[in-house]
Amino acid sequence: MSHYKLGLDFAIEQDQNDVLASYRNQFHFPKDQQGNDCIYMTGNSLGLQPKRTQAYVNAVLEDWANLAVEGHFNGENPWLSYQEGMVESMAKIVGAKPIEVVVMNTLTANLHFLMASFYKPTKKRFKILIEADAFPSDKYAVESQLRHHGFDDKEGLILWKAPKNEELVNYQDLEMLLASQGNEIALILIGAVNYYTGQFYDLKRITELGHKHGCMVGFDCAHGAGNVALNLHESGADFASWCTYKYLNSGPGSMAACFVHERHAYNKNLNRLTGWWGHNKETRFKMRDEFEQLPGAAGWQLSNPPILSLAAIKASLEIFNEVGMDTLIKKSKHLTGYLEFLLKQLGDNTIKIITPNNPDERGCQLSIFIKNADKSLHDKFTEAGVISDWREPNVIRCAPAPLYNSYQDVYYLVERLKLILND
Incomplete structure (x- = not known):
C-alpha cells in the first residue's frame, strides 16, 4: 500500500499520468442537483453509455x-x-x-x-x-x-x-x-x-x-x-x-x-x-x-x-x-487498490471490506460492510452525489470502472463517505 498517498494532489497526479484518462470523456455521466457529474460507482450493475453508442443505434x-x-x-x-x-x-x-x-x-x-x-x-x-x-x-x-x-x-x-x-x-x-x-x-x-x-x-x-x-x-x-x-x-x-x-x-x-x-x-x-x-x-x-x-x-x-x-x-x-483487457486490468488493480487504501483510513471500527484484499482474487468492485448502518446511510450517500449500490443488510458495493472512473472520483467518494459517517 506504500505507493499510495493521502490528499487530493496524489489523485490529480494519478489522473494526469493515466493512459486511459481520455476515455472518461467518451461516456455520458448522470448529473447531480447542481449539474455536476455524479461519482458513478455502479458499473457492476449498469455501465455508463458510451457517447458513440447513439451513432451506432441511429x-x-x-x-x-x-x-x-x-x-x-x-x-x-x-x-x-x-x-x-x-x-x-x-x-x-x-x-x-x-x-x-x-x-x-x-x-x-x-x-x-x-x-x-x-x-x-x-x-x-x-x-x-x-x-x-x-x-x-x-x-x-x-x-x-x-x-x-x-x-x-x-x-x-x-x-x-x-x-x-x-x-x-x-x-x-x-x-x-x-x-x-x-x-x-x-x-x-x-x-x-x-x-x-x-x-x-x-x-x-x-x-x-x-x-x-x-x-x-x-x-x-x-x-x-x-x-x-x-x-x-x-x-x-x-x-x-x-x-x-x-x-x-x-x-x-x-x-x-x-x-x-x-x-x-x-x-x-x-x-x-x-x-x-x-x-x-x-x-x-x-x-x-x-x-x-x-x-x-x-x-x-x-x-x-x-x-x-x-x-x-x-x-x-x-x-x-482500442484499450485491450491488459491495460484495463492494470489500471483497475491500481485504482481499486487506491480505494481500498483510502477506505482503510476510516478505521476498523467503522467499516470492513469483505472483498478479498488480494488483487488477483477480485475485480474492481469492493463490498464495504458498514458497521451499525442501515439504508438511510446509503440514501445520504446518494444525496451527496455518489451513485453506489446498497445490498441488504448493510453492504455498499462500489466499483471504480477503469474505463471511465478517475482517481479523483475515488478520492471524493471517500471524502463524502467520511462526512456522512461523522454526521
Whole structure:
C-alpha cells in the first residue's frame, strides 16, 4: 500500500499520468442537483453509455427506415452478418477462441439453454452445486432445472458455503464437498465473480476439480466479463454465459453472450434446444432442410438477433478493442487498490471490506460492510452525489470502472463517505 498517498494532489497526479484518462470523456455521466457529474460507482450493475453508442443505434434505425427488409443484405453493416465481426472482440475480452463465443439471448435464458446440453442427470448423478450466495437468478434457474427433470430441488441442490462468521468461500470446503458427494453431482455452476462479495474465483482450479469427479462445469460471468481476466478457454470450463450491460456498457437489459469450449464444437450428439439461427448459414434460408448445426457456440443460437441491441454492444466492443483487457486490468488493480487504501483510513471500527484484499482474487468492485448502518446511510450517500449500490443488510458495493472512473472520483467518494459517517 506504500505507493499510495493521502490528499487530493496524489489523485490529480494519478489522473494526469493515466493512459486511459481520455476515455472518461467518451461516456455520458448522470448529473447531480447542481449539474455536476455524479461519482458513478455502479458499473457492476449498469455501465455508463458510451457517447458513440447513439451513432451506432441511429445507423441501424436509418437503414431500417431507408432499406426496410433489404437492410438484412445491404447497407454499410448488413444485419445478416452484423454479429460476426463482434465475436472476435468478445472472445478477446473473455479469453476464448472465436469459435467458442456467440452473442445471443439474455443471461439466464442462455444458462437454461446451456444446461439443456450440459446438465445430463441420471438417477445416481443428478445434483447441481452452486455457491451458497449465488446471484438469485442462478439459484432459481438450477432449482427449476432440477424440478424439470423430476428431482427434488432441496435434495438436488448442493451449496458451497463460506465458513461460519466468514464471507468468503474457500477451496478446501469445495474439495471436501466433491470428495463426499462428487459422484452424485452432474453439474457445477458458479458465478465467476460473486456479485455480493466481489470474490473472483479460480476458474481453472474449480474446473479441474469438477472434471476430476466427473462433473460438467459452467460459469456465470456476469460480474467478470470486461472486469477480470477470465481466460475461459484455458480454464477448461464446459460453458459460460454473461450479460453485456455491466462492465461491457451495452445498455439496460441488452443481449448476453456465451462460451462453449471448443472440445464440444463439433459434437452433434449433445442434446440441445435448437432454432433456425443455429443452422448452417449456407442453407439457412432454404427452409426445408433438416437441422444442420453450426460448429461451436454459434450452433446454440435460436433466433435472428435484435440488431438495435447488437448496435450498442458493437459500439462498446470497439472501445474494448482500442484499450485491450491488459491495460484495463492494470489500471483497475491500481485504482481499486487506491480505494481500498483510502477506505482503510476510516478505521476498523467503522467499516470492513469483505472483498478479498488480494488483487488477483477480485475485480474492481469492493463490498464495504458498514458497521451499525442501515439504508438511510446509503440514501445520504446518494444525496451527496455518489451513485453506489446498497445490498441488504448493510453492504455498499462500489466499483471504480477503469474505463471511465478517475482517481479523483475515488478520492471524493471517500471524502463524502467520511462526512456522512461523522454526521
